[in-house]
Amino acid sequence: MSDDPYSVLGVSKDASAAEIKKAYRRIAKDCHPDLKPGDAKAEARFKAAAAAYDLLKDPETRAKFDRGEIDASGQERPQQQYYREYAETAGNPYRSGGGFQDDDMSDIFAQFFGNRRGGGFGGARTHEFHAPGHDVNYSLQISFLDAVFGATQKLTLPNGDRIEVKIPAGITDGQTIRLRGKGAPGYGEGPPGDALVTIRVAEHPVFKREGDDIRITLPITIDEAVLGGKVPAPTIDGRVNVTVPEGTSSGKTLRLRGKGVRKRGSDKRGDQLIELSVVMPDKIDDELKQFMQNWRKSHSYDPRKGMPA
Amino acid sequence: MTRSLTEAELIEAVQNLTSERLSRFLSARIVIPRQSDRGLVYERLDMARLQLACELDDQYEMEPDALSMVLSLIDQMHGLRAELREVLRAIDAQPDPVRSQLVERIGTARFRRS
Structure with missing residues (x-):
């Protein structure tokens, strides 16, 4: 490609990134070979636009091009296989449409062949009808x-x-x-x-999937939250002990690397995220109450400072 | 027929396809892998289909379900094109008088104003 990428996309040299993207999207919509099969002109235009967009979408390469450090050649995308090369083949399993469940052929020829199968159509020549189930x-x-x-x-x-x-x-x-x-x-x-x-x-009462990671909420006591310590936590591989740091607030999240779900096409695993949640004892007894009342007198703190009134 | 691809080979082969993206596409039934002795495998057609899905996703940032719907429309278009091609081939094989009659019929229907 030797043309100026700005003119290929039909934008000015000072076009914003959003304008460039918009121009590319418009051309892709009109000319993508998989959306306009059999239109060689559209295909050429799409290829040129894709190459121009590849060059201009990255601010760094765009700046290099603007400074004349690189030219627009060498920006051709590697030879790619377009879907249309497969899409029309008789063996395309997506063509019959996974959505159709009824007994009709999802074909526009259903009626035609249906009649024929029944022996009513034309009559003279009866070919047997063959089609995949x-x-x-x-x-x-x-x-x-x-x-x-x-x-x-x-x-x-x-x-x-x-x-x-x-x-x-x-x-x-x-x-x-x-x-x-x-x-x-x-x-x-x-x-x-x-x-x-x-x-x-099915959902699990404790584990939640977030992509390849697994998230759990782990309740901890106030003494564990204040003093820190080792706390047992469930993972999909069984129980492990995690370290809760001294002075932990609810919402703090620990990450156990490699304790998540296997990633597709790889042996690596995601992580397990443990969100800690401080839970009060079932009953606030007098001892705790008195301690807190005394403590408050000399240790007040404001976790809400900076919030709007 | 060319060999089908494993998931690792597929992610390697399709530009801009990541493990997370494939998961999202699979949940939306954009491709349906086949069970085989080597685990789930993908055909060349699936690969080209995923390449298109990635491009549309990059261009229009679509919800996977919307993307799935667009692909199904593309499939319908390709299906109709293939069927139309068969009809035209059948017409082409007819004797001249039949063919010209058909051409005239179709031509009139196509350009008739309502």
Whole structure:
């Protein structure tokens, strides 16, 4: 690309970052090859705009370009595979639309072939009709810890077959797994469809997922909060002792590295976050009350200073 | 057919795809991996689809569910294009009189004003 990136995007040299982004978005919307398949002119325009945007979106490279330290060449994006190269193929599993569950073919030809299958259409030549079977949706609820560590679950299909669903460690609520050939039977000699199993992860009373991290709220006593010390805490691997620092307030969060959920495509794990919460004893006895009354006389402090009145 | 990809290979192969982003896309059913002996695997098609999802996400900062809806519209468009292509191929294979009749019919319907 040798053109001036500003003119490629149709913005002035002093355009703000927001203007540049807006200009790029507009061109991407009109010209992205996956949104405008088969339009070579649009594709060329998109490629030029993407290269120009790559150069200008980073303030540092933009400044370098403005100072003439780099030119606009060498900004071509690496050869990428566009979705449209696959999207129209007969084997595209997303084309039939996961949303359709009914018995109709989600095809605009459903009626045409349907009639034909019934033998009514034309009459003279009756070809047998072949098509892959539908995908069938299932939902599978698993426990929080099964989602964290992975598990194998059995799913019983309407026809009585039992299939094994292998849940990988770290799966998130709503993820769907494709089991090839376990869907509805095909038409004619067509292959069967797939079973699409959506995983629902039950909530846990103590552990909460935040991406790859796990968060818990850990109650501590007032003496632990004042004096600090070792306090036992649950993790997904079992109990550990954490150190509560002297003078801890509610809301302070400790981080246990590597005690979270396995990250996708890696052996690393997230962290466990422990939010401490100071809990009063069930009953405030006279001893505590008297101590606090005396203490207050000579040790007053204002945790709310700086707040608006 | 080319080999399918593991999750680690997929994250490596798709520009700007991170482990967290993939999790969000999976929860919105933007791609559906397949169960295999090697664990969950992804096809080349999934890879290209995720590349598009990342680009749209970068450009428009969409909610994963909105992104999923946009992709489903794109799928429908591609599906209709493929089906239309089949129809045109079938028309093309017809004898001349049938073909010209069809062309005339379709042409009239297309440019007719209501």
